[in-house]
Amino acid sequence: MSPCSRGGAGYDPAVSADGGPATDVLGPVEIRGEGLGKAFDGHVVLRRVSLEVRRGEIVALVGASGSGKTVLLHLLTGLHPPTEGRVLVAHHGRRGAPLVDLETLDEEERDAVRLSWAVVFQKNALFSATVYENCALWLREHTQLPARAIRERVCESLQAVSLDVDTVIGKDRDELSGGMAKRVAVARAIAQDPLLVFYDEPTTGLDPVTSAHLHELIWNTHFRPRRDGVRRTTVLVTHDKDLLRRLHPRVVMLHGGGVCFDGTYAEFTASTLGPAREYLLAMPVLHAGPSRDAEGTP
Numbered sequence: 001m002s003p004c005s006r007g008g009a010g011y012d013p014a015v016s017a018d019g020g021p022a023t024d025v026l027g028p029v030e031i032r033g034e035g036l037g038k039a040f041d042g043h044v045v046l047r048r049v050s051l052e053v054r055r056g057e058i059v060a061l062v063g064a065s066g067s068g069k070t071v072l073l074h075l076l077t078g079l080h081p082p083t084e085g086r087v088l089v090a091h092h093g094r095r096g097a098p099l100v101d102l103e104t105l106d107e108e109e110r111d112a113v114r115l116s117w118a119v120v121f122q123k124n125a126l127f128s129a130t131v132y133e134n135c136a137l138w139l140r141e142h143t144q145l146p147a148r149a150i151r152e153r154v155c156e157s158l159q160a161v162s163l164d165v166d167t168v169i170g171k172d173r174d175e176l177s178g179g180m181a182k183r184v185a186v187a188r189a190i191a192q193d194p195l196l197v198f199y200d201e202p203t204t205g206l207d208p209v210t211s212a213h214l215h216e217l218i219w220n221t222h223f224r225p226r227r228d229g230v231r232r233t234t235v236l237v238t239h240d241k242d243l244l245r246r247l248h249p250r251v252v253m254l255h256g257g258g259v260c261f262d263g264t265y266a267e268f269t270a271s272t273l274g275p276a277r278e279y280l281l282a283m284p285v286l287h288a289g290p291s292r293d294a295e296g297t298p
């Protein structure tokens, strides 16, 4: 067992940060990785990683550069097949949203599962076209919205990420600065009104004011009620201490190819052992003990 682990049993999402039951706020399993391993040409990046995310949770994956956060996100979203283990996901296209094994689905079924997801990639993954096209394409292909409603949704999403709509909407991907491209990637994701959102470093490279707007947006997107009443789930990779402090997520830390910490934000910031402690010392604002922690409560 790793020295910074909370124990072999790992995090129990049915217990809140206060130690009390949280079953009233968390739903069934939304996504579950079982014994996930990934190697590239014999180079092992992840081994036996198990992780369960319940509906309604905000889960932050943290860890040093190269620890495998993006790879894990790619396994969970089915972009890469795991070398070992499997990923089960809730299929919201089926009655009762049963868990299905991503590997066993054909391409059409996988696409159906992914309809309720949105992914903000670390490198944005905008395609070579205008900002409008990047944000509107999914809505055109997967919703019944009329053209005017799509335009409104795109404009609202661009405004929500603090972009000047008139200036950017017709710009080509290659005309965007790094920070603008990042914001377009976030706008594209929220325009889809997803049930499950994956963000890979959504605030990296942004100025502090824009970052603060995005912190609010990620929070609001998570908690904004949906028409069907289903709670949203958020999984994000971040090194942004202010974002962690804003969201108070469950924190999962990767180290040495595995999960070395899985617990509440309060437990993470109070962590005194191993890699979690080292990581926190490099993030002094988070490592502030219970009194400062209370100060940062959203």
Ligand SMILES: Nc1ncnc2c1ncn2[C@@H]1O[C@H](COP(=O)(O)OP(=O)(O)OP(=O)(O)O)[C@@H](O)[C@H]1O
Binding pocket: 040, 045, 063, 064, 065, 066, 067, 068, 069, 070, 071, 072, 122
């Ligand atoms: N497609 C790939 N082919 C070969 N190796 C890869 C590939 N993708 C990732 N890796 C390797 O896997 C390891 C983990 O990479 P990953 O991108 O997941 O790190 P990370 O934790 O997201 O880091 P960062 O914080 O810098 O984004 C690295 O050693 C990387 O070189």
Ligand SMILES: [Mg+2]
Binding pocket: 069, 070, 071, 122, 200, 237
């Ligand atoms: Mg990464």
